[in-house]
Amino acid sequence: MFTGIIRAMGVLRQCSESQLRIQAADTPFLQEVAVGDSIAVDGVCLTVETFDATGFTVSVSPETLRRTTLAAKAAAGAKVNLEPALRVGDQLGGHFVTGHVDGVGSVLAIAPTGSSWEFTFSAPEAVATYIIPKGSIAINGISLTVARCNEKGDEFSIAVIPHTYAETTLQFLRVGEGVNLEADLLGKYTRKFLLPPDSSTAVEIDLAFLQTHGYA
Template identity: 55%
Template structure:
């Protein structure tokens, strides 16, 4: 589990094979000192397991499924900047929102416009993501915890406001219109959908006792 607060930027060097071994090179000494074999690291929002740690980075394997569903398998990620975050420790600060590192789909940058106080960035959203988008709700873009400013259902697009420190310290500043990004919807929305969807309910499911009326009565709506 992660929080969507990026600790460092790295670059990727695929080592080949059906399941790519990916070496991430980073100059973030503080992050590297805390990294060990078997740890989880989010690479552009994709949860990978550290297999080897070196003085300059770490190596992890991305399976064919991971490559097929994320930007790690699109074109060649070699040399491109990726966002890095180590997993949340017990007692650690949750500054963003709960990010699982399980990418739901990919979207594309439509436009990025600089305003007086931030950058307004608009992305496309596939249906796998769109159903979890709500104004002021959370979304992870390349592993970054961001807040949805608005969502255009007809265009399947959403906009986020990115503060200067996030823009400068992540790979968002390297994106161009048409660039692909990894998207992960809010885990809370997924559980609510599960509870309220009768097709997914079972005889022993707690969804039998949860309804829109129940959520409203208990302050969730």
Template identity: 50%
Template sequence: MFTGIIQSFGTMRPLGGDSWQITCSDSCSAIMEDLAYGDSVAVDGVCLTVEDVLKDGFIATASPETLRRTTLGEVLTNGRYVNLEASLRVGSKIGGHFVMGHVDGIGKLICVEQTATSWEMTFNAPSTIDRYIVPKGSIAINGISLTVADYSREISQFKVAVIPVTYAETNLRDLIPGSLVNLEGDILGKYVEKFVYFGKENNSVSQSAQNEITPSFLAENGYL
């Protein structure tokens, strides 16, 4: 589990087979301080397992399935930096939101506009994630915890406002319209969806209750 607060940049290099060497940038003390075999690191929002610790990075496996479902393969083609975050430690601050490192889909940057206080970035949302996007809710973009400023279901697009420090210290600054990004919806939304519709398959909840959450519905299902 992660929190969506990026700690360092990194680069990826293939080693043959499914193995990759991830080299951290100079500011990687938060990543490398106590990194050990078997630890999890989010690489552009993709949870990878450390198989060997190097002086300035680590080795991990990214299977063909992982490359197919995320942008890690595209990263190598373009040679851009990846965002890195070590897994959340018990007792650590949760600066963003709970991020699992399990990418729900690949989005695309539509446009970016610099304002006086932020960069407003608009992305498209594939069908695998758009149902978890709500205005003022959380979303992870390349592993970065961000707040949804606006969302249009009709055109499957959402907007985030990126503050200067986030823009400067993540690879959002490298994106141009058309760039692909890893998207992960808020895990809380996924569990709410599961709980609300759990009776749909066995008909234990009426169709009207499925379509509307009411106090009586919550009481009947143990929420009150």
């Protein structure tokens, strides 16, 4: 489990068809890392297999490469966001992020707004369902708040403050680039509970529903 608060940036390299190396020299949390630890790499939860003072290596399955931007990032030697797993007692500064990417979106627009920036993204249907104004979303592992979205949720904007822009890979994004998206975990469970097992139609919450389920 993660929080979406990025602790460092690294450079992603391809070692082999199924193994990646993340170069992250002078990254403080690497001093405490151990084999088997989970680290979110651009929002993808991966397991440390080897490490040293300059970085760490992970294995990736074809499924992970197919559903995320990691293959393209590794081929380009691009920078990625890094966050170690949440520990009991750690401060939860963002929102609960699992590191399981729901889909890949795309950057539609980037516009400076005073000292901040506004980014607009597209989202596939698997993610759009859960996007609401002022809701949480993880973009390349970063916990961000939806400023606005269209009715379907497949186009949305976020506002980025200078600190977040400077400390994450948002500063390197370009229009048309793909991004890893993870919808809010609470939204996923809420939708699951409100949908009958064999239906795509949400249950209507009225007085009768609340009385039946002990809420009124």
